[in-house]
Amino acid sequence: MATETQKHLVAASEKYAESFDKGHLASPPAKKYLIVYPVTCMDARIDTTAAFGIDLGDAHIIRNAGGNAKDAYRSILISQHLLGTKEILLIKHTKCGMLTFSNADARKIVNEHQGKEVIGPEFDFEPFGDLEEGVRDDVKWLKENGGVVEGAVVSGWVYQVTDGKVKQVV
Amino acid sequence: MATETQKHLVAASEKYAESFDKGHLASPPAKKYLIVYPVTCMDARIDTTAAFGIDLGDAHIIRNAGGNAKDAYRSILISQHLLGTKEILLIKHTKCGMLTFSNADARKIVNEHQGKEVIGPEFDFEPFGDLEEGVRDDVKWLKENGGVVEGAVVSGWVYQVTDGKVKQVV
Numbered sequence A, B: 001m002a003t004e005t006q007k008h009l010v011a012a013s014e015k016y017a018e019s020f021d022k023g024h025l026a027s028p029p030a031k032k033y034l035i036v037y038p039v040t041c042m043d044a045r046i047d048t049t050a051a052f053g054i055d056l057g058d059a060h061i062i063r064n065a066g067g068n069a070k071d072a073y074r075s076i077l078i079s080q081h082l083l084g085t086k087e088i089l090l091i092k093h094t095k096c097g098m099l100t101f102s103n104a105d106a107r108k109i110v111n112e113h114q115g116k117e118v119i120g121p122e123f124d125f126e127p128f129g130d131l132e133e134g135v136r137d138d139v140k141w142l143k144e145n146g147g148v149v150e151g152a153v154v155s156g157w158v159y160q161v162t163d164g165k166v167k168q169v170v
Helices: A004-018 A073-082 A103-114 A131-144 B004-018 B073-082 B103-114 B131-144
Strands: A038-041 A062-064 A087-093 A153-159 A166-168 B038-041 B062-064 B087-093 B153-159 B166-168
Touching: A004 B087, A004 B153, A004 B166, A062 A073, A073 B103, A087 A131, A087 B004, A103 B073, A131 A153, A153 B004, A166 B004, B062 B073, B087 B131, B131 B153
Parallel strands: A038 A062, A038 A087, A087 A153, B038 B062, B038 B087, B087 B153
Antiparallel strands: A062 B062, A153 A166, B153 B166
């Protein structure tokens, strides 16, 4: 029995496929030497295509809670070394949920919901206390850890969910 | 000195912000009990908003190489337990790059590019050999590992990059 969400997905997909004409796009991003490659938050309020000017086929987009670089590392390696992207834009955003809890808070909530300890004290939810510092720390981590391709430009940005603007931090 | 990609981001953002009127959206996804929560690939060819009918603010979107459940786990925990999502749709896609290499291939390529061993044999790039089996394995892993919220519906899908259609696998 399909859920309402599943029905919605199927209906949206059918409508989308009716006028779909991008079946020819290749796997590596088209802007091979001019890659927009944002590591952006999974936040529901961010429309990466419109807000960051990314057309279908242009760039890899990684999204996870907090726009976290470490969590994106496997995908970054694959994007850069196997699919040839040259540049990384790391984007976090204002009013991010990751600014509002600690590891201990999150662990307690999950374990209480589940009625048993499914998350131990070693698990890192990667929260951060300051937005711009979080961006700087992640860019630093990417530059220093040895996996980012030689010559890649890595920059860090903040997207403002209240006015739709983006500003460069580093 | 800004790169062409950075200039493109700033220009797209300025244009977007001019007509932006969604500054009021809250952090938890609006469809609180009807959550579309796709774990979708970072592939440049997938427009999640249009293809899956997700409006701004509706759903969390996690994107990583291969639409990988393990890599998305931290984000899934945060989405479900701290931001109240109830349903998970895991989506992989045809012609995925993850079907085309092994862990040994990827490790060799990265280390050759970097001119030293930055990736050891323990690193898992999470490639998979069969698309539908990959979807089933990830859904099974999510259901069995104890962190997904009680009562959450987890379904698995394949998006077809050549015709824009989606079909349910599990």
